[in-house]
Amino acid sequence: MARVWIYDRLNTVDYQEAARRAKRKGRKPPARWRVMYYDRAGKLRSEVSPTSTAAKDRRTELEASLKSGTYIDPVDANVSLGEMAEKWLESRHDLKPSTWWKYRGLLDNHVLPRWGELPLPAIQREDIAVWVAKLLKSKDDGGSGLGPSQARHAYRVLAMVLDWCVPARLAVNPARGVKLPVQPEAEHVYLSYQQVELLADAAGSLRTKYDRPTACAAINRALILLLAYTGLRWGEAAALRVGKVDLDKRRIRVSVTFYEVNGVQHEGLPKNGKRRTVSIPAFLVPVLLPLIEDRDPNELVFTTARGQSLRANNWRVREFNAAVEAAELDLAGLTPHKLRHTAASLAIAAGADVKVLQLMLGHADAAMTLNIYGHLFPDRLDEVADVLDTQRSLALAA
Incomplete structure (x- = not known):
């Protein structure tokens, strides 16, 4: 039959x-x-x-x-995007809370208002392309006023929801193949040894309008030097415990990080969920020693004058930005995260290869390290060619 x-x-x-x-x-x-x-x-x-x-x-x-x-059963396919998006997000137990809430915000603010009530078969590739373009338009022109990066994030969330519906409810993902806005190349800011020292000294000397040390002046110098010479992410340094610092072996175990969700500080695994060990230069040993000596292993290395944990936005605005101004560093786009880039550039200049740099920075793989810092590695093509020439001559002369 x-x-x-x-x-x-x-x-x-x-x-x-x-x-x-x-x-x-x-x-x-x-x-x-x-x-x-x-x-x-x-x-x-x-x-x-x-x-x-x-x-x-x-x-x-x-x-x-x-x-x-x-x-595909037509009944299964006729479910709304909004219903599937909620199920998809509920199923993402693998996400860090900060990432989960980021996806929640993108869904609520950009994805669901446009696609939430539509049945899955009604979502077409050309309509998604128009939506992405509208995300980039200014609010005065009826758009969402997003930059290329945020527009790409919103699109990615929609694409992940639709991917989750394939093949049980959709034969193919209509979001695939949509041309995305070009993300402008990030501004590269790398400090020299002298600039790092100027910034660290200025941060350690900050005073309030009442001529008293700022809330973090006592730890600012050590924190900035640590960020600039180890490549720790700011949240990893802020969450660093005394017991994770071994000054005898000059090693730091990076096992947790701080992140914020809706203004509430949380502690979790480092980015990519991977713990790592980093080495610290010898000159940092006497700098860190006063911050860990005779202290409980579970205490935070870096705290405010009142013993509270550091908060990213407060420290950046009140301490870091003030130090940049005091040090008279004329570097546009200088943020605490640029100290991580500085650590990478100084390590490369000191001879670190890509694998060492990957382990130091905690990247998922060496490809990610090369994508970000490949332009900093010296051009060794002539060096390789010269060695080949020499070796060939020696081999043929033997």
Whole structure:
């Protein structure tokens, strides 16, 4: 027995009666053609078609999808994007809370207002492309006023939800292939040894308008030097415990980080969920010693004058920015995160290879390290060619 066939309802009593009722009421008669088929579970299903041609096209489509295993139950496909987005987000137990809430915000502010009520089959690639373009438009022009990076993030969340619906509810992801806005290259800011020292000294000498040391003046110098020479992320340094610092071996174990969700500080695994060990230069030993000597291993290395944990925004605005100004560093775009880039640039200049740098910075793989810092590695093409030339000459002369 064929799995898909077309049934003409014209000569059935039920259809003729329905057609007469429709004619009396001045309505269009019901669809004459019915496509009958057994789905993958062996259940008899049917769909109506207005014309013979449409019925034949649907039969061909069903035969192909049932044969290839790509058949999707129309009932399953007709669910809204909003319903699937909520299920998708609920299933993402693998995400850090900060990432989960970031996705929550992108869904609520940009994805669901446009796509939430639409059934999955109604979402088309060209409409997604228009939506991405509108995200970039200014609010005065009816857009969302997002930059290229945020627009890409919003698109990525939509694409992940749609990916999650393939193949059970969608045959393909309509978001794939949409051209995305070009993300401008990040501004590279790398401090020299002298600039790092100026910044650290200025940060350690900060005073309030009442001529008292600022809340973090006592730890600022050590913190800035640590960030600039080890490549720790700011949250990793802020969450560093005394017991994780071994000054005898000059090692720091990076096992946790601070992050904030809705203004509340949390502690979790470092980015990528990977712990690591980093080395510290010898000159940092006497700088860090006063901050860890005779202290409980569970205490934070860096705290405010009142013993509170550091908060990223407060420290950046009140301490770091003030230190940049006091040090008279004329470097546009200088942020605490640029100290991590500085650590990478100084390490490369000191001869660190890409694998060492990857381990130092805690990147997922060396490819990520090269993507970010590849331009800093020296061009050694001539050096390699010269060695090959020398080795060839020695080999042929032997």
